[in-house]
Every structure is written in structure tokens, then in C-alpha cells.
Amino acid sequence: MPHREENKPWKKLESLLVLGEGKALHDFLDTMNSAEIARAISRLGDEEQANLLTLLEPEDAADLIEELSETQGADLIEDLDSEHAAAIVDEMESDHRVDVLGEMDKDDAEAIIQEMNPEEAEEVRKLLEHDPDTAGGVMITEFVVYSQALTVGDVLDDLRTNAEAYSDYGVQYAYVSSMKNTLIGVLRLRDLVLSSNDVPIQQVMIVNPVSVLTDTSLEELEQTFDRFNFSGLPVIAPEGNIVGVVQRADTEEALSNRAEKTFMRFSGIIGGDEIRTEPVFVRSTQRLWWLAANLVLSLMAASVIIYFQDTVEKNIALAALIPVLANLSGCSGNQAIAVSIREMTLGLITHEDVARVVRMELVVGIFNGLILGILLGGFILIWKGDMMLGLVVGLALSLNTVLSVALGGAIPLLLRKVNIDPAVAAAPILTTVVDMCGFFLILSLASTFLL
Structure with missing residues (x-):
């Protein structure tokens, strides 16, 4: 109930x-x-x-x-x-x-x-x-560091004295710095407890600890955590002194948050996150300019259909098939966009790799385009009993799919080169170009072979 x-x-x-x-x-x-x-x-x-x-x-x-x-x-x-x-x-x-x-x-x-x-x-x-997508942007500054000159007893005394304060720290290790304040070691509580009080901490610390720089990317952090299975890593400044600690959980949360924001931008929500308790004007503004831009782009694509209006009127089945062509081609292109954005995020590709990306996408586009074209053409043959209509629409879908994946792979890289967020602009641009080309292909082929 x-x-x-x-x-x-x-x-x-x-x-x-x-x-x-x-x-x-x-x-x-x-x-x-x-x-x-x-x-x-x-x-x-x-x-x-x-x-x-x-x-x-x-x-x-x-x-x-x-x-x-x-x-x-x-x-x-x-x-x-x-x-x-x-x-x-x-x-x-x-x-x-x-x-x-x-x-x-x-x-x-x-x-x-x-x-x-x-x-x-x-x-x-x-x-x-610090850039929020780096170690410096997600690190905490609550950590414990000791001078290399101290003994185990000195450290244990400090831990007992400040137990309440240190209990709020989200780290499991203490760190050791040199006389020049550079990071030289890590202390585990177990090693401290099992050692005599008069033993210098230099003798029980783990030397040459794994660390990251303040500008280390979230992807590199994730890879480091996966490689060493640590719960936290010390963050050091370029001069070598420890400035914070980055935790695995915080890195995963930051990656998740960034993915959510990318999805929001990809969906046309501009300016960051949106929740429904925000003022209506703010929420409307974050959505409206993207919708307005899409209106203009959609009208550009629709102009192709208007140009071929006589062709559509003489073969009304085309009116039902045009949205199918646009949807399938758009989906193929958006898949390529998603892969390019993902690989750029991981640092696997840059704008200099446009030609290689297009070549690799063309192979996938040709294969998928042929399969989709055959399937759609076969459906039209069964539905309308018109082989020529099936060939025209199937060929248009095949060609447009190849074009769509090639553009989908390249557009994010080209946008990044001119400092435009591909998560925001790639999909609308792709949709407009692919729709215009798809409409032109199917209607021009229909005008040539069906009338």
C-alpha cells in the first residue's frame, strides 16, 4: 500500500x-x-x-x-x-x-x-x-605527514594525542617527508605497532612510494588504482612535496559525475547539472538555446524534402520511409560519436587522428550499411511488392550509414580542435548533415528511378 x-x-x-x-x-x-x-x-x-x-x-x-x-x-x-x-x-x-x-x-x-x-x-x-578532472581537483588535504628525523615512539605518541582529530581523516596511512619537505616514504600502522619506540621511522617506512602529480588525469588515476589496488595515493606538487591524498572512492565518484554531466550536455542541458528545484527561468534557459538551435538545423534538413515535394507526392510510401532512413543513419552516427568522445576522454585519440578514425569507421559503416540496406530493402519488397523501391531505399540507407559513421567519428575531433565541446555540438551537427544527405539521397534516387 x-x-x-x-x-x-x-x-x-x-x-x-x-x-x-x-x-x-x-x-x-x-x-x-x-x-x-x-x-x-x-x-x-x-x-x-x-x-x-x-x-x-x-x-x-x-x-x-x-x-x-x-x-x-x-x-x-x-x-x-x-x-x-x-x-x-x-x-x-x-x-x-x-x-x-x-x-x-x-x-x-x-x-x-x-x-x-x-x-x-x-x-x-x-x-x-586545480582542474576538477585532475588529482589536484579531487584530493583531500587532511592527511598525516612526519619528518624523517622522528622515531616510531614519536609517531605513536602523536597518533594517540590527536586520535580524535585523525579519526575524521579519510586516509589509512601516514607519510614521511625529507628535511627538504619532499615525500620519501609511507608508514603503515601495523609496522609502527610491531616496532620498538626508539627505531627511526626511516627504518620501517615503505620507500619510493607510488604517488601522482596534481595534474594527473582522472583516467590515469583510475588506471593506477587498478594496477596497485590501493585505497589512496599521495599527491605531490612538481617540486616533490606532498600536498594531498586522492582516494579511490573519490576518483570513481568524480568519473561518475563527469559522465553524468557529459550525458546532460549530450541531451542538450547546457550549463551543468539540473534539478527540478531550481528556478524555472534557469532550467528553461539551460534547455532552450539548444532546442532553438536544433529548430534552425531541422528546418535546414526539411528544406531538402520541400525541394523534392513533387517526388514525395507521387510516391507516398517515401513519406513513411524517410523517418526510418533518418533514424537508422542517426543512430549509427551517434554510436561513432560516443566512441570518439570516449577515446578522447581516455587520451587515446586527438584531432590529429581524424584520418585514421574515419578509415576505421568506414569499414564498420560499409559492413553495417550493407546489412541494414538489405534488411530494409527486403522489408519493402515484402510490404509493397516493389523491388525498385526496395533497391532505392536500401541503397540510400547503405550510403547514408557509411557517411554517418565517418562523420560521427570525425566531428568530435574537429570540434575539440576549435575548442567547442563535442558533447554539446556533435549530435546536432551530425543529425543535420546526415538528415540532409539522407533526404537528398533517397529522394534524388527516387526521382531518377521511380518516376
Whole structure:
């Protein structure tokens, strides 16, 4: 049976907000998982969402924000005054803090940063300088590093003294730096516990640790994690000093988030993520310009049909077959686009590989085009009993499929060369060109052989 309305989580939240019971709110949120929290909060109005964060302690509010997506968390924070928002952001882990601020309008983010603890604010500004798709963009700055001059006893004493603070760190290792502050080793807790207190940590550390640079890409990080099966890797600056730690889980999450954003752009949602609690004007704007551009491109493709209007009127079956041709050719081209974007993301191809990509796609296009052309031509022969119509449409589909996959492979590379996001522009351009060519092929062949 469906839940009664009053038993739904957001209704309970609304009741607690009316009562102003911060402790009860915290306890209730603790009973919910991340997905339930995100859904419940999305049902609240802007004023209720801001009130929710106001009633919670900054540390609890920070924990709540970290449970949400970057977009939803940023929307919640932006509804608060800068001082209150800064108090919450101060309590967040460094990577979540940067992710949320990075989703905000630059002026809003800067206003919050100015209200933060000066040391935290300086760190945030440094982290925001890194590309979000690199190790520097996803690393955390909460880690433990010791000088090579210390002993095992010194390290154990420090771990005991700061146990509560270190328990919040998402790392499982301590690191060792040289007198010049460069990374030279990794310490495992097991090795420390099993060693005498007076033993120098240089004798128990793992030397030449695997590390990554701040500009290491997410794909390289993923490959490194797969190769060594580590849960975390130290991140070093070009001069060799350790500046953070990147975790496997954070890398996987960043890759997943990027894939989601690429899908959104590929679907015509421009300007980042969209959630339905955003203002209608913002959501409309993110969609409308792409739709308007597609309207113009679609009219260009339709102009070909208008040119051959007499041909369509004399063979009405063509009107039913033109959409089939456009759809199949478009699907073939979009498959090639997806492969090119994927290989560019992995660093396997660049714009210099256009000719090679086209050659490789042509082989696939010829094979698939022949198969699809034969299948569609055979269907038309059975349906209409007209062999010539089947040959015309089948040939048009075969030729257009070859053209579609060749263009689908090349267009993303050419767009990247001129600094245009292929995830946004590749599909509309391909659709227009392929539709125009497909319509021209089928109608010109029909005009020649069927009339």
C-alpha cells in the first residue's frame, strides 16, 4: 500500500521545522540514507531548506551537505547568508568543500570564502585553482605527514594525542617527508605497532612510494588504482612535496559525475547539472538555446524534402520511409560519436587522428550499411511488392550509414580542435548533415528511378 502523505519523510521534516527542533531534526536525518535525504529535501521549499540548515549545528549541516549531490548542496548553501554558509563550509572535508563551492556562482562562492577561517580560505582558493578532472581537483588535504628525523615512539605518541582529530581523516596511512619537505616514504600502522619506540621511522617506512602529480588525469588515476589496488595515493606538487591524498572512492565518484554531466550536455542541458528545484527561468534557459538551435538545423534538413515535394507526392510510401532512413543513419552516427568522445576522454585519440578514425569507421559503416540496406530493402519488397523501391531505399540507407559513421567519428575531433565541446555540438551537427544527405539521397534516387 502507498504511504499516507503525512508519513512521508518530507512531511516529517516540515513538522520538525515548524517546531524548530534542531536535535530532533538531526536524529531524524540520521535514520535516512543519502537517497532518502536528497529526495526529502528536494520536496521542501527554498525557505524551509534554508531553515533546515539554520536549525542544525554547522558540523551536522556540513555532514548533511556532504550526503547530497554537488548541485543540490550548492543550491542549499546559496540560500543562506554568507556568514552562516561559511560556518558550514568550514566544517566540510576539503574535497567536498571545493566541489560545492565550484558549483556556485563565482561571486557567491567568493563571498562565502571571505567569511571563512583565513587558513581554510587560503587552502580553498589554492584547491579551486586545480582542474576538477585532475588529482589536484579531487584530493583531500587532511592527511598525516612526519619528518624523517622522528622515531616510531614519536609517531605513536602523536597518533594517540590527536586520535580524535585523525579519526575524521579519510586516509589509512601516514607519510614521511625529507628535511627538504619532499615525500620519501609511507608508514603503515601495523609496522609502527610491531616496532620498538626508539627505531627511526626511516627504518620501517615503505620507500619510493607510488604517488601522482596534481595534474594527473582522472583516467590515469583510475588506471593506477587498478594496477596497485590501493585505497589512496599521495599527491605531490612538481617540486616533490606532498600536498594531498586522492582516494579511490573519490576518483570513481568524480568519473561518475563527469559522465553524468557529459550525458546532460549530450541531451542538450547546457550549463551543468539540473534539478527540478531550481528556478524555472534557469532550467528553461539551460534547455532552450539548444532546442532553438536544433529548430534552425531541422528546418535546414526539411528544406531538402520541400525541394523534392513533387517526388514525395507521387510516391507516398517515401513519406513513411524517410523517418526510418533518418533514424537508422542517426543512430549509427551517434554510436561513432560516443566512441570518439570516449577515446578522447581516455587520451587515446586527438584531432590529429581524424584520418585514421574515419578509415576505421568506414569499414564498420560499409559492413553495417550493407546489412541494414538489405534488411530494409527486403522489408519493402515484402510490404509493397516493389523491388525498385526496395533497391532505392536500401541503397540510400547503405550510403547514408557509411557517411554517418565517418562523420560521427570525425566531428568530435574537429570540434575539440576549435575548442567547442563535442558533447554539446556533435549530435546536432551530425543529425543535420546526415538528415540532409539522407533526404537528398533517397529522394534524388527516387526521382531518377521511380518516376
